[in-house]
Amino acid sequence: MPEIINISKSYGEHRVLEQFSLHIQEGETTCIMGRSGCGKTTLLRILMGLETADEGETGGLPSMKKSAVFQEDRLCENLSAMANIRLTCPERTAEEIRNEMKKIDLGGCENQPAHELSGGMRRRVALLRALLAPCQILFLDEPFKGLDDETRRKTIAYTKEACRGRTVLFVTHDEKEAELMGAAKVVSLDEG
Amino acid sequence: MMTSTTPESKEGKRKGKIRLWAVLVWLAVWQLVSMWIGQEILLVSPVTVVCTVVKLAATAEFWLSIASSMIRIVGGFLLGVILGVVLAGLSAASVRLREFLLPFIVTVKSIPVASFVILVLIWVSSRNLSVLISFLMVFPVIYTNVLDGISQVDRKLLEMARVFEIPFGRQLRSIYVSQVLPYFRAGCSLALGLCWKAGVAAEVIGIPQNSIGENLYNAKIYLDTPALFAWTLVIICISVLFEKGFLKAIGYCVRRLEQRG
Numbered sequence: 505m506p507e508i509i510n511i512s513k514s515y516g517e518h519r520v521l522e523q524f525s526l527h528i529q530e531g532e533t534t535c536i537m538g539r540s541g542c543g544k545t546t547l548l549r550i551l552m553g554l555e556t557a558d559e560g561e562t563g564g565l566p567s568m569k570k571s572a573v574f575q576e577d578r579l580c581e582n583l584s585a586m587a588n589i590r591l592t593c594p595e596r597t598a599e600e601i602r603n604e605m606k607k608i609d610l611g612g613c614e615n616q617p618a619h620e621l622s623g624g625m626r627r628r629v630a631l632l633r634a635l636l637a638p639c640q641i642l643f644l645d646e647p648f649k650g651l652d653d654e655t656r657r658k659t660i661a662y663t664k665e666a667c668r669g670r671t672v673l674f675v676t677h678d679e680k681e682a683e684l685m686g687a688a689k690v691v692s693l694d695e696g
Numbered sequence: 697m698m699t700s701t702t703p704e705s706k707e708g709k710r711k712g713k714i715r716l717w718a719v720l721v722w723l724a725v726w727q728l729v730s731m732w733i734g735q736e737i738l739l740v741s742p743v744t745v746v747c748t749v750v751k752l753a754a755t756a757e758f759w760l761s762i763a764s765s766m767i768r769i770v771g772g773f774l775l776g777v778i779l780g781v782v783l784a785g786l787s788a789a790s791v792r793l794r795e796f797l798l799p800f801i802v803t804v805k806s807i808p809v810a811s812f813v814i815l816v817l818i819w820v821s822s823r824n825l826s827v828l829i830s831f832l833m834v835f836p837v838i839y840t841n842v843l844d845g846i847s848q849v850d851r852k853l854l855e856m857a858r859v860f861e862i863p864f865g866r867q868l869r870s871i872y873v874s875q876v877l878p879y880f881r882a883g884c885s886l887a888l889g890l891c892w893k894a895g896v897a898a899e900v901i902g903i904p905q906n907s908i909g910e911n912l913y914n915a916k917i918y919l920d921t922p923a924l925f926a927w928t929l930v931i932i933c934i935s936v937l938f939e940k941g942f943l944k945a946i947g948y949c950v951r952r953l954e955q956r957g
Contacts, residue, residue, distance in 0.1 A: 552859050553858075553859070554855055554858070554859070569861065570859050570860070570861075571859070571860060572856075572859050572860070574852070574855075574856065576852060578852050578853055578855075578856040580853060580870050580871060580874065581874075582874040582954065583870060583874075583954060587870070587954065591860075591862060591866065591870055592860045592862065594866070637860055643859075
């Protein structure tokens, strides 16, 4: 079971994380909340293995297969929406992916290159890429950023369903999103 | 599906396109100056050049010369491209190799072609001279451009690939190829011009049998200005056509690779 014990991280004089501990419940969605700049993304980067903590342990996490929605979309601009999604899940058939795309209103843009997609479409492609990738833990860093209200509501419902029974670490600053995602545990990073 | 991450704008395409009217004006100027001088030995007219090309094209030697020069120069070019890409890839992964190759690259880039030609003539037969010269012109350009391209690959995409544990082969096809492609294409475009210029110059000095260089040399010896211009026109045409064909083939291969994902 993934366990974060007393993690600290500083950039020069600026202390971003101070002795942060968290027990991630397997098969559940854990939500990490906090105001902008409180260290949510830094924490996720440490847990994803992209940065090292100055102190503390991330027990169980390094060996787990990971999937993620980053704060930026991080799509391959020249590849189509379909190819971007297939990059992380080549074992899925085009038909399967097409069906999932339709569920979040991405139907018809399968062959459109990423650089031709709107901001909201790009975000949903990045989300689908993470949701369809085989993984043991899923990191979601502000996954609904930039979506309009109607699309956000629909996408949250889809994501909630797709995350059922999976170990998810969901980062947001929006209380409503945390509530709609039905997180089993909500942790505030502001309080350390 | 796009192949390049830096799609060229319409304005950019317009700026780089050669217009027919401009070519015609230049040809008219050439014809007028030639008529004004009135001595074909000094400046041959475009009409005579075209007639000479047609006359030359009717002979088997013409095609044999083109074929043998092309095989050698293109052979050197392809060798330079393959080695340049492979060593740039390895250099991106190994600082030691990059440091080891840097003095060689800088030296090859700074040495004048003529020095190389004379030096290389001591080592290899004049027949293979243009292969080596063409290779030496192409290799540093391709190596430097591809290495630059690799260093400019979006770090965020590489982080994404690391988190998802995307195998290296798939990363190569989906991330590296398209991001390095604009640098590679620019390198090829520059290297192709260089290799034809340097390759033919090497042939003029080495004078291998049945080559474009030999024909240019003979034209100079016999003061055959129409043949000199005709062969120059042939070199320009081959160089441009080969560049267009090669870059098209590269684009096609990249699309196929990306489609394989």
